[in-house]
Structure formats: C-alpha cells, structure tokens
Amino acid sequence: MKSFSKMVYPYVLWAVIMIIMPMLLIVLYAFTVQGNSVLTFQFTLENFARFFSDDVFPIVMWRSLKMAFITTIICILIGYPTAYVIARNKPNKQAIMVLLITLPMWINMLVRTYAWRGILSHMHMSGEIKVYIGMVYNFLPFMILQIYTSLSKIDPALITAANDLGADSFQTFRRVIFPLSLSGIVSGITLVFLPAVSSFFIPKFLGGGRYVLIGNLIEDYFISTGDWNFGSAISLIMAIIILISMYITRRLDRQPAEQEDN
C-alpha cells in the first residue's frame, strides 16, 4: 500500500510549477517596475503608491466592492426564499426543482449575459442597474444551491421537536431553521462575492462601456496597455481585500456556533 503514496510526487512538482510559481510571479511583478530583468530586479512600492494616490483607481475599487456587496445581499434576499420553497417539497420534486435551477448554468455565461443585452435594450434604465441584473442573474444559482444544501441537511426531528415544545412557525424558523442554514449562506456568499468583485465581462456587456470595475482595469493593463507590473499590483490589492472579506465572512458563521458551545 505504501507504494501508492509515491503517486503524489509528480503532482507535487506540477503544483509547484503551475500553481505556486504563477502566484509568486504576480507578487514579484507587483513589487517591481517595468524594464527590470529577472536577474537585476529592484524592489519598489511605486505601483502601490500610484494606485492609492490616483483619483480614479480607489474609486473603481470601492465601486467594485460596493457592487459585489449589494449583489451578494440581493442574492441572499432572493435566494433564501427560493431555496426554502424547494426544501419544503417532496424529495423527488426537490430533485427536479434543483435540476431546473442548475440547467441554465451549463450554458456559457457569456452567451447568457449577451442575451440579457438584447432584453435590456428594450428598457430604459441606467447602465448600473443593467449590470446589477446581469450579476444577480449569473450568481444567484450558486446562492440558491448552497442554501438549499444546508436546508436539506436539517434533521426534520428538530423542527418537530420545536413545534412540540410550543414554538410557532416563525419562532421555529428564527431559532432553529435559520441558524442551521447559516453555513449555507456563508458558502453562498463566497461563491457570489468572489466572482462578482472581479467580474469584467458583465460590466462590459451591460454597462454600456462607461461602467468600469476593477476587473476591467486589470484586463486593460494586461491586454491593452501592457503594463503588467501595475496590473499585478492591482490584482494583488484585490486579492488581499477579497481574502480579508472572506475571513470576516467565515467568522460570521463561527461566532454563533461558539456561543452555543459555551
């Protein structure tokens, strides 16, 4: 049996080359400026100074975070009741309802967003609202599925017990069902917030070109401008902000559990 463990080694090498190296290169590029060769590079904070002292970049960053945050909230508000309705049905019906939610996800995101462009061109609304519709459309299924998974794992005996102990349906929901589904909301937040912050084709398709988010900036600096060092710095700032927000979200889930333990 021991001999099977050797089967990991090729992947260890692969992971170092194809996963860790690219990440380190982003950091390396972010802390250097153009023209440095690999052997003589000089450490600098210039890219970061340029980002934070600029008029536009921090605003774009803030706008992306705000947009992702509001998208996540809308997805929870729409996704929770939807998941709840699914979980209340009979198991075989639940399977069909989940299938109905997942089917559209198999069709290319760009194609579906492109279709929204046609639909929304009938309506007079600001580019910002159109981008919100596109974001909620693309990321809502993830939220529904995560919340549904956590709801379907709840032991029905707990609900019966709550009812037997005199809780009305609202109390049962607030004190039993909702706390138990919190883990689903938290993993849903990760799956919605993360791609929403960095999305760049949704604002490009639906925002009418005037609506720029941080993902568009990164794309521009890599593909059009070719200033990879500054592009790397923007990505690094974004990745760090995402990491911090993920950390805060995870704590939201853990806190009530800890209180229960005490």
Place this chain on the structure above:
Amino acid sequence: MEQKTSVFQKIWFWLIIAFFYLPIIYVVFFSFNKSKSLTKFTGFSLRWYQRMFESRPILEAIGYTVACAVIATVVSTIVGTITAIGLSKCRRVLRETINQVNNLPMLNPDIVTAIGFMLFFTSLRIQTSFWTMVLAHIAFCIPYVILSVTPKLRSLDPNMPEAAMDLGCTPMQALTKVIVPQIMPGIISGALVAFSMSFDDFVISLFTTGPGVTNISIYVYGNVKRVNPTINALSAILVFVITTILIIVNVVPMIKERRAARNVTASELESSIR
C-alpha cells in the same frame, strides 16, 4: 422541512425559473429572426444559421473549444485520479499542504489565476498558443477532479487492495482491477466537472491563448460590440446540444433506476413465490 407549499410560494419559484430561462428563450427566439435586429422580430428565417456554418472563425472557435475541453478532461482526469489515490495513502502533512495549494486556484478570482499563468508563460519565454491554453485548463481542472474522487476513496475499504495483493495481484493490478472500478463514479463526475469547466471557460482562456486561437467564449466577447446575429444562432445551437446531453445524462439513470427497481421487485416476488 417537508410541508405543503402555498400558492404564493409556487408562484415565487416559477418566477425565479422564468428569470433564469428568459434570456435563453430570448436568444433562441431571435436566432430565427429575419432581420439583424435584436429587439424587433420581423419574420422567420434560417439565414443566421447558414451564415454561422459558413463562418470560418466560428467553426474554428467551436473546434478549439471542443479539442481543448477533450484534451484537458482526459489529462486532468487521469492525473487527478492518480494524485487522489496517492494523497489518500500519503502522510497527513503532505496531504494537507497539497489540499491547501489546490484551494488557491479555486478560491482566487479567475482573473488572478489567469494573469498568473500569463506571467508564468512569458517569464519562461513560452510563446502562447493553443497548447498554453490547454496546459492552463489542465492545471485548473485537476483540483476539481481530486475533489470529486477523494470522497469515493475515503469510503473505499482499505482491506480490498491488500486482499488482492495477498492473492497474488501486483500493486498495478490491485490499482486497475480493485481500486479504479470502485471509485469510477467519482472519476466520471470529476471528468464531467472538468469538461464543463473547460468548455465554458472564458477568463483563463483569454489570458493564456495564443494569437489567432479563440474559443467560443472569446469569440462572443470579441464580437459583442457589433450587432452580430450569428452569435444568436451559435448560442441557440449550444443551448440545443447542451440541453440534449443533459436530458440524456439525467433521464437515462432515472430509467435505469426504475428498471432496476422493477427487477428487484420482480426477483423479490419470484423468491417469495418459491
């Protein structure tokens, strides 16, 4: 949780479903439009389908997408399965470390993973091409394969391969004849995830592909500024193909299950008669 759903709840659910399907129906509908317009339907025509099949860039994009997805799926499924088996037997420290590293591309925004690959290829002075895109796809698919194979390995009885080897199997035979058949469902679902991830990928492909090589997503992205109804035809065909595959994938097991259930009851009947 199981309770009667109210009419209001039913309406809510179907409204959400309508929201999800609206753009898909819209794009299929307008793919049959006679005029170029995406807002006014002027009459039925198949000209955009004809135009699509005459368009070299679209056919090439479809070809590249399928070829890339097939290669990436085959390689990442094989490598991912081998790695998952190795991980299940190796030291805990190594396993935890690899799992953490695998989380990186799954938890990072696509665009960060993508520029990582781009910087990596150019630093090594590798000219980006179809093959750099395939390499990147393989890299981001493997963690998903490992993720879907690992639970099956955990529920595998560790005595089985031991028994096989005691009975004279070489480790290689124990692997191919005992372990792999038992974890097959995990391998298949891993391959499906890998295929769909690769087939639908946009961001990583955009940053790692070479000049002149576009997949379907990149083609749509590049043509969205102009009114181009051939994209509607392309989308409609994608919708059609994917829906057919999904129906087959989902309905066939249901029929099999039902048939199996019927066989079970039949054999039960038979044994009870005896």
